[in-house]
Amino acid sequence: QVQLVQSGAEVKKPGASVKVSCKASGYTFTGYYMHWVRQAPGQGLEWMGWINPNSGVTNYAQKFQGWVTMTRDTSITTVYMALTRLRSDDTAVYYCAGSTRIAAPFDVWGQGTMVTVSS
Amino acid sequence: SYVLTQPPSVSVAPGQTARITCGGNNIGSKSVHWYQQKPGQAPVVVVYDDSDRPSGIPERFSGSNSGNTATLTISRVEAGDEADYYCQVWDNNSDHPGVFGTGTKVTVL
Numbered sequence: 001q002v003q004l005v006q007s008g009a010e011v012k013k014p015g016a017s018v019k020v021s022c023k024a025s026g027y028t029f030t031g032y033y034m035h036w037v038r039q040a041p042g043q044g045l046e047w048m049g050w051i052n053p054n055s056g057v058t059n060y061a062q063k064f065q066g067w068v069t070m071t072r073d074t075s076i077t078t079v080y081m082a083l084t085r086l087r088s089d090d091t092a093v094y095y096c097a098g099s100t101r102i103a104a105p106f107d108v109w110g111q112g113t114m115v116t117v118s119s
Numbered sequence: 120s121y122v123l124t125q126p127p128s129v130s131v132a133p134g135q136t137a138r139i140t141c142g143g144n145n146i147g148s149k150s151v152h153w154y155q156q157k158p159g160q161a162p163v164v165v166v167y168d169d170s171d172r173p174s175g176i177p178e179r180f181s182g183s184n185s186g187n188t189a190t191l192t193i194s195r196v197e198a199g200d201e202a203d204y205y206c207q208v209w210d211n212n213s214d215h216p217g218v219f220g221t222g223t224k225v226t227v228l
Contacts, residue, residue, distance in 0.1 A: 035217065037217075044220075045154075046219065095161055102209070105164045112161055
C-alpha cells in the first residue's frame with residue numbers, strides 16, 4: 001500500500017540545522033508531489049512547500065525561503081527537508097504529505113518527525 | 120496571505136449534527152479540502168474538492184462551499200468523530216499558497 005515513512009526524532013541546539021527524510025513506497029515515486037507541513041505543539045498545521053520528485057522543482061512558502069531546502073533521491077524514493085538556523089519556535093512535528101497534483105488534497109501522510117530545538 | 124478562519128471548538132451530542140465553518144474571502148471560488156486529526160496521529164482527508172469523499176470515509180461526512188464560507192457537516196455524530204478538523208485551500212496568488220484553517224476541536228458530549 002502507499003506509505004510514507006519518516007526518519008526519527010531529532011533534538012537540536014539553536015542555530016543548528018536538521019534534515020528530515022521521507023521514504024515513499026507502494027506507488028510510483030514520481031506520481032505524487034511531496035509537501036512538507038509542520039505543527040508546533042498544541043498548534044495548527046502550517047504548509048511549508050512542495051517538491052516535484054520527477055523534476056526536483058520546488059516551491060516554498062515565502063516565510064521559509066532562504067532557510068528550507070527540499071530535495072529528493074529518486075534512486076531510493078526518498079525526499080528530504082532541511083531547515084537551517086533553527087530557533088526554539090521551530091520545535092514542531094514535521095510531516096511529509098503527498099498529493100497527485102499541486103492543489104489536490106494531501107491523501108497520504110508520513111507518521112511525522114518531532115524536531116525539538118533547545119539549548 | 121490568504122486567511123481561513125474556523126471556530127476554535129464545536130460541541131455536539133452523539134447522534135446529532137456537527138457543522139464546522141471555514142471562512143475566507145470569496146472561498147466559494149476555491150476548492151476546499153477538510154482533514155481530521157486525532158491526537159498523536161497524522162491528518163486524514165475526509166472531504167476534498169468541497170464535497171467529495173475519499174473511499175473509506177463514511178457518508179456522514181459532507182461538505183459545501185459558497186460565498187465566503189465553506190462548511191463541513193458531520194451527521195449522526197459518533198464518539199470516534201472527536202478530533203481536530205482543518206480546512207485547506209490553494210491560493211495561487213499568495214506568497215503562501217498552501218493555506219490551512221485555524222482548526223476546530225470537535226467534542227462529542
